[in-house]
Amino acid sequence: MFKRIFTRCAVFAAGCAASLAVMAAQPNVVILATGGTIAGAGAEATNSATYQAAKVPVDKLIAGVPELAKVAAVRGEQVFQIASESFTNEHLLALGKRVSALVKQADVDGIVITHGTDTLEETAYFLNLVIKSDKPIVLVGSMRPGTAMSADGMLNLYNAVAAAAAKDARGKGVLVAMNDELNSGRDVSKMINIQTGAFKSPWGPLGMIVEGRNYWFRLPAKRHTVNSEFDIDKIDSLPLVGIAYGHGNVADTAYKALAASGAKAIIHAGTGNGSVAKNVVAGLRELRSQGVQIIRSSHVNAGGFVLRNAEQPDDQYDWVVAHDLNPQKARILATVALTKTGDSKELQRIFWEY
Incomplete structure (x- = not known):
């Protein structure tokens, strides 16, 4: 009888040990x-x-x-x-x-x-x-x-x-x-x-x-x-970046309001290839001259791909393109990138690499 009890205890102990070993692993x-x-x-x-x-x-x-x-x-x-x-x-x-x-x-x-x-x-x-x-x-x-x-x-x-x-x-x-x-x-x-x-x-x-x-x-x-060149342990605040939506009959009202609220960059959520309506171009150029970064993206849902100097002369206007990032992701990258640089050429490099 004692032998049977001992055997059962030994089996139970072995099972517990195995379970503990699995848990530890x-x-x-x-x-x-x-x-x-x-x-x-x-x-x-x-x-x-x-x-x-x-x-x-x-x-x-x-x-x-x-x-x-x-x-x-x-x-x-x-x-x-x-x-x-x-x-x-x-x-x-x-x-x-x-x-x-x-x-x-x-x-x-x-x-x-x-x-x-x-x-x-x-x-x-x-x-x-x-x-x-x-x-x-x-x-x-x-x-x-x-x-x-x-x-x-x-x-x-x-x-x-x-x-x-x-x-x-x-x-x-x-x-x-x-x-x-x-x-x-x-x-x-x-x-x-x-x-x-x-x-x-x-x-x-x-x-x-x-x-x-x-x-x-x-x-x-x-x-x-x-x-990545970015490190959360070295970031204590994030600059304001806004998104303005491109559409038919669009005006530059939202862009100007975002800049007036303190936005350091504005993501243009454009149609197609990040297209910018002709009646908005002058307003965006003016904001860029004031130091606000203009970043062209596309609101095409299945994958908008914005090509530099297509649709707009980005080199001439000193604008940045968001590559394949949608507007909300472009905002995230811009706000992180602006913690390190305010140079448009550096921002463009970052958008190509990330």
């Missing part, structure tokens, strides 16, 4: 929660587009996906609890500095940031520019609140943690994990507001994540993270 992933739809709740299960964002705290998000424990040792921090359309430059700086502090810790292998989808692409690109680490940083959101039928948040969060825990995600820049895809934080944008496949890159995803495993197909070509 697991990568450590920190989830930084900022709010958004992934933390939202609707009144009924049929409410997939009508709900309140930023309601569920990070501990409940983690508890709602117990499978996370199979891929990483996870802990959470509630950084903000807001809808992402309310993100400001101050929020970006605070989040960036917290991420920078965490990636320096030996006991942190990866970071996941839960985020509202409205400005998720902006935060992802900002972190891609200013965080000096090759550790995986993965942003994740959802298009439906967790209370809705076919809610996408649970799987998105599981995939994000699995991606952040994987060694093969290192060195690929800041990632966005949505709808089974792994996209570059530089390229990806929200293309529609009511479907789970909302986030797309005009140049395609970097990879896919299936049942917790990453499958990679391409690498980011532009400078990012460890190869």
Whole structure:
């Protein structure tokens, strides 16, 4: 009898030791929660587009996906609890500095940031520019609140943690994990507001994540993270950069108002190839003579590609083109770049390289 009990105890102890060994071997992933739809709740299960964002705290998000424990040792921090359309430059700086502090810790292998989808692409690109680490940083959101039928948040969060825990995600820049895809934080944008496949890159995803495993197909070509000349630890404030939308019958009213409010640069969200209406050109040239940087981008959703000296003589006017960056991403790069230089030629180099 005693022998049988001893045997059972030994088996139990061995099992515990094995479990502890697995836990000790697991990568450590920190989830930084900022709010958004992934933390939202609707009144009924049929409410997939009508709900309140930023309601569920990070501990409940983690508890709602117990499978996370199979891929990483996870802990959470509630950084903000807001809808992402309310993100400001101050929020970006605070989040960036917290991420920078965490990636320096030996006991942190990866970071996941839960985020509202409205400005998720902006935060992802900002972190891609200013965080000096090759550790995986993965942003994740959802298009439906967790209370809705076919809610996408649970799987998105599981995939994000699995991606952040994987060694093969290192060195690929800041990632966005949505709808089974792994996209570059530089390229990806929200293309529609009511479907789970909302986030797309005009140049395609970097990879896919299936049942917790990453499958990679391409690498980011532009400078990012460890190869970036920008460092969040050296940035304490961000200059104001505004966006003015180009359209038929457009006037220069918005551009002048942005400059009067203190904007150091204005992103022209132009039609087609960043086209500028002829009745706006004189106003933009005047603003440039006053020291305001003029940056031509395109609001073409599927990938506006602005060519220098096409449509407008950028060299003559001393304007900058945003390359393939959409207006909101161009704003992020401009506000980061202006912390280091106010020279238009240097700004153009930065837009080519990032």
